[in-house]
Amino acid sequence: MNPHWLKTCDPLSLAETSVWGKGQSVSVLITSDSLLKAGQVMKDNGLFLDFMTALDVQEGFFLSYLFCSWKAPFRVLLRVQLSHDKPRVPSLAGIHSGADWHERECHDFFGILFTDHPNLDPLLLPPEMELRPLLKKSAQRKPLTVIMPLEQIVPASAGVQDRLLSATRTETA
Amino acid sequence: MAETGFSLRPAALDQDPPLLNFALPNKVVDLCRSMSLWPMTFGLACCAIEMMAVGMARFDVARYGAEVFRPSPRQSDLMIVAGTVSLKMAPALVRLYEQMPSPKWVIAMGNCAISGGPFAYEDQYAIVEGVDKLVPVDVFVPGCPPRPEGLLEGIFKIQEKVTGRRWWPLPQEAAA
Amino acid sequence: MLFDTQPHQQDGDFYTRSFQAEAKEGNLILNMGPQHPSTHGVLRIIVELEGEYVRRAEPVLGYIHRMQEKMGEVKTWQQYLPNMGRVDYLHALAWNWGYVGAVERLIGQEVPERAEFIRVITCELNRINSHLLWWGAYLLDLGAFTPIMYAFTDREEIMDMLQIVTGSRLTYCYYRIGGVSTDITPEFIDQLKRFCTHFKARLPLFRDLVTDNMILRYRTEDIGQMSLDVIQRFGATGPVIRGSGMPYDVRRVEPYSVYDRFDFDIPVFHETDAFARYMVRMHEMEQSVRIIEQALEQLPDGPVMHPKAPLQLAPPPGEAYFSVESARGKVGVYVVSDGGPKPYRVKLRAPSFSNLHLFAEVSKGVLLSDAVSILGSLDLVIPEIDR
Ligand code: SF4
Numbered sequence: 001m002n003p004h005w006l007k008t009c010d011p012l013s014l015a016e017t018s019v020w021g022k023g024q025s026v027s028v029l030i031t032s033d034s035l036l037k038a039g040q041v042m043k044d045n046g047l048f049l050d051f052m053t054a055l056d057v058q059e060g061f062f063l064s065y066l067f068c069s070w071k072a073p074f075r076v077l078l079r080v081q082l083s084h085d086k087p088r089v090p091s092l093a094g095i096h097s098g099a100d101w102h103e104r105e106c107h108d109f110f111g112i113l114f115t116d117h118p119n120l121d122p123l124l125l126p127p128e129m130e131l132r133p134l135l136k137k138s139a140q141r142k143p144l145t146v147i148m149p150l151e152q153i154v155p156a157s158a159g160v161q162d163r164l165l166s167a168t169r170t171e172t173a
Numbered sequence: 174m175a176e177t178g179f180s181l182r183p184a185a186l187d188q189d190p191p192l193l194n195f196a197l198p199n200k201v202v203d204l205c206r207s208m209s210l211w212p213m214t215f216g217l218a219c220c221a222i223e224m225m226a227v228g229m230a231r232f233d234v235a236r237y238g239a240e241v242f243r244p245s246p247r248q249s250d251l252m253i254v255a256g257t258v259s260l261k262m263a264p265a266l267v268r269l270y271e272q273m274p275s276p277k278w279v280i281a282m283g284n285c286a287i288s289g290g291p292f293a294y295e296d297q298y299a300i301v302e303g304v305d306k307l308v309p310v311d312v313f314v315p316g317c318p319p320r321p322e323g324l325l326e327g328i329f330k331i332q333e334k335v336t337g338r339r340w341w342p343l344p345q346e347a348a349a
Numbered sequence: 350m351l352f353d354t355q356p357h358q359q360d361g362d363f364y365t366r367s368f369q370a371e372a373k374e375g376n377l378i379l380n381m382g383p384q385h386p387s388t389h390g391v392l393r394i395i396v397e398l399e400g401e402y403v404r405r406a407e408p409v410l411g412y413i414h415r416m417q418e419k420m421g422e423v424k425t426w427q428q429y430l431p432n433m434g435r436v437d438y439l440h441a442l443a444w445n446w447g448y449v450g451a452v453e454r455l456i457g458q459e460v461p462e463r464a465e466f467i468r469v470i471t472c473e474l475n476r477i478n479s480h481l482l483w484w485g486a487y488l489l490d491l492g493a494f495t496p497i498m499y500a501f502t503d504r505e506e507i508m509d510m511l512q513i514v515t516g517s518r519l520t521y522c523y524y525r526i527g528g529v530s531t532d533i534t535p536e537f538i539d540q541l542k543r544f545c546t547h548f549k550a551r552l553p554l555f556r557d558l559v560t561d562n563m564i565l566r567y568r569t570e571d572i573g574q575m576s577l578d579v580i581q582r583f584g585a586t587g588p589v590i591r592g593s594g595m596p597y598d599v600r601r602v603e604p605y606s607v608y609d610r611f612d613f614d615i616p617v618f619h620e621t622d623a624f625a626r627y628m629v630r631m632h633e634m635e636q637s638v639r640i641i642e643q644a645l646e647q648l649p650d651g652p653v654m655h656p657k658a659p660l661q662l663a664p665p666p667g668e669a670y671f672s673v674e675s676a677r678g679k680v681g682v683y684v685v686s687d688g689g690p691k692p693y694r695v696k697l698r699a700p701s702f703s704n705l706h707l708f709a710e711v712s713k714g715v716l717l718s719d720a721v722s723i724l725g726s727l728d729l730v731i732p733e734i735d736r
Contacts, residue, residue: 020669021454021603048582049697050679055693066670074604098703098706101703125261131298147687148667149667218731219435219733222439222482229498257415259415261412265383284701292416294420299415317520344356
């Protein structure tokens, strides 16, 4: 089936990638405002949060949330881009309880602020530590366009997006 | 190591004086001690599994009297630090060491406990590069993880240190 | 004055204080760990006790945080590989596989068929090894000392075999990008065949010795029930979810390598309690033996390393993810390359991380002694959680 319901999470763009494993993986770029809504859509469609993580790039932080299906090799990747100076994003802990610790860890490592998070105490680092260990030094930061081939985020051709979102079943190429 | 703004306190080194201070009784007591070491279960990571293996049937540390692993520092006289000591763990390690009654000995088991092992690299921010920065170490047992035979040899060394002589034959002597 | 009646504002550390702030008047705050015999390493759990009952529990992590994700950015692609044996040292080969799988996917590297079979054989053998240790240690938590002796007797045999092929006892680094480092020897195959026959006779012994034991039943049945809904919300995997009636196993749902060629069952139990999780693991050992036997039968000839496998790696920019079923659940390795000799980012998705997260939820209102049983039934490996 085509995941046509992905429409409902206000995607900026959709792409299909193969680097996440056999079966179907869809990468969905959204804004941080629609994250909560998208999280709810994932839950309603029976996907669970596998993990979430951030990537420190020149443009800011690039967040990836991986949602997997319990029954089939099907996954959806939510991608959110944040700026360096105001890294704030709503917390998914209210919808997917598992997100709680993943976000706490992300806060430890990158200093990203998750609004409405139940408890942002340091999870892995000692509470006295100031360091954000996974932040890159600015010389080492690379632009996102260099490390992420574009077709993994935006569709390679215009047809892909329409095909994914169409309600009728079409053959995957 | 990266700058973390984290300070560590090494353990206090004062040991209690012995209750009796006569040479001959002390010698006897030392012998008894060395043949019935009570290690504390201070398993931290991978090396702890090999420490468990030492206590099990094949390697059977009970042959050398050191099988009584105690979870409480107050009942033990040998601390086997088996695994990586992180900055977060360090204060607990120091406290447990201080709570052990004298005389007490420490074995640093595995490269992590000796020097940080595979986790000591430039810019690392979370581990203590060697427990000897925190507590005085009597015997170092290298390996990642050391084989159980290695730990047994470490225990022999402690016995040697306590009594002044080696008690068990070396492999080549045993074979001859 | 003999007793100091002033409240100690500065008692406890950061976590205790923030936990205490929400505690009910008169309840006892107890710290289990970070050095505690039943937390299997350096896990710390703060519990609020009302009499013998746990009102609230909060795991505190990080006591064995070993910067494995940071290390990925410091070492080169090949140098990082040996570290995978140390993430989860009980099922080290699953992490080996996760990482080489992710890199292979990133660079489009093929793996010879014989190597795939060897990977399956050794990985399953390692799974048995891991379950055996869990079995012994769990029963030790519940107060039975003898089983761990039995478990280690078999473990030593498995470790002997794995030592023949991998060269180490515990922290293996055996898989390589594009294959495995050495071929298995006829000696290993013989020994393994003998072990399979022997082990199939051992399992009924374990059942008679322990599984049917009344005390074990009292300590595990109807203890730590986790509804499927809760487990799904937390994203827990492995025997934890299979003990609650969901047949989720990466080997089945997203088959990798050659797992689709073997005939094996995914044990599922519906009771949702600690005993169900116990049974899942006991049956899994049986299934692993089945897989090994089939794999030995079908083992093809050929090279074990792809002739074009790169020694120096500078993968093209991009990302890749590979997930593997380990003894504890879904292991996932996510790598990002910027085209250079070192990874740009490595993220390790550890199953115990999500499994432990459940604990705070299910331990509410249980007896403290049952909390220990629940904790053991999750089969945690702490360095995998803290990474
Ligand atoms: S020395 Fe090696 S085996 Fe031992 S704790 Fe460190 S990494 Fe693990």
